[in-house]
Amino acid sequence: MVSIEERGDDVVFLVHVVPRSAKSEIAGIQDDALKIKVAAPPVEGQANAECVRLLSDVLGVKKNQVTIISGHRSKRKKVTIEGVKREDIESLLSKLM
Numbered sequence: 692m693v694s695i696e697e698r699g700d701d702v703v704f705l706v707h708v709v710p711r712s713a714k715s716e717i718a719g720i721q722d723d724a725l726k727i728k729v730a731a732p733p734v735e736g737q738a739n740a741e742c743v744r745l746l747s748d749v750l751g752v753k754k755n756q757v758t759i760i761s762g763h764r765s766k767r768k769k770v771t772i773e774g775v776k777r778e779d780i781e782s783l784l785s786k787l788m
Contacts, residue, residue, distance in 0.1 A: 692720065692723070693705070693720055693723060693724065693725050693784060694723040695777050695780055695781060696777075697776065697777040698771070700773065700774055700775075700776075701771050701772060701773050701774070701775070702771065702772050702775055702776070702777050702780050703760070703769060703770070703771045703772075704724070704725065704769070704770060704780070705723060705724035705725070705767060705768070705769055705770075706724055706725045706726075706727050706742065706746075706767075706768050706769075706770055707721045707722070707724040707725070707726045707727070707766055707767055707768075708727050708728075708729060708738060708739075708742050708766050708767075708768060709726065709727070709728045709729070709766065710729055710731060710732055710733040710738040710766075711730070711731075711732050711733075712728035712729060712730055713728075713730065714728070714730055715727075715728060715729045715730050715731075715741055715744075715745050716728050716745075717745070717749060717787050719788065720788070724767060725784065727742055727745060727746070729741040729742055729745065736763075739759055739763060739768075742759070742768070742770075743757045743758075743759065743770075746770065746772070749783070749787065750772060750775070750780065750783055751783075752772060752773075752774070752775065756772055756773040756774055756775075757770060757771075757772055757773075758770065758771050758773070
């Protein structure tokens with residue numbers, strides 16, 4: 692299960708990003724993180740940008756509501772989603788899995 696922390700009006704959780712995949716998609720859960728495959732390479736922030744775009748599309752929020760707060764150069768990243776509740780994210784993730 693993805694560990695989701697609620698901070699006021701925001702939620703924070705871990706993602707595990709797999710760059711250079713065939714297509715960008717949510718690929719399940721790895722340990723306590725959401726596994727995300729992105730087609731972009733990990734060069735000049737391209738994989739990070741694709742990760743933000745995919746999360747915003749899947750979760751139905753604007754791109755500026757999704758922020759990578761740590762792990763910019765790592766496959767394991769901590770992201771925050773502004774203006775949503777933990778229950779909303781859990782509900783959406785359960786539908787995806």
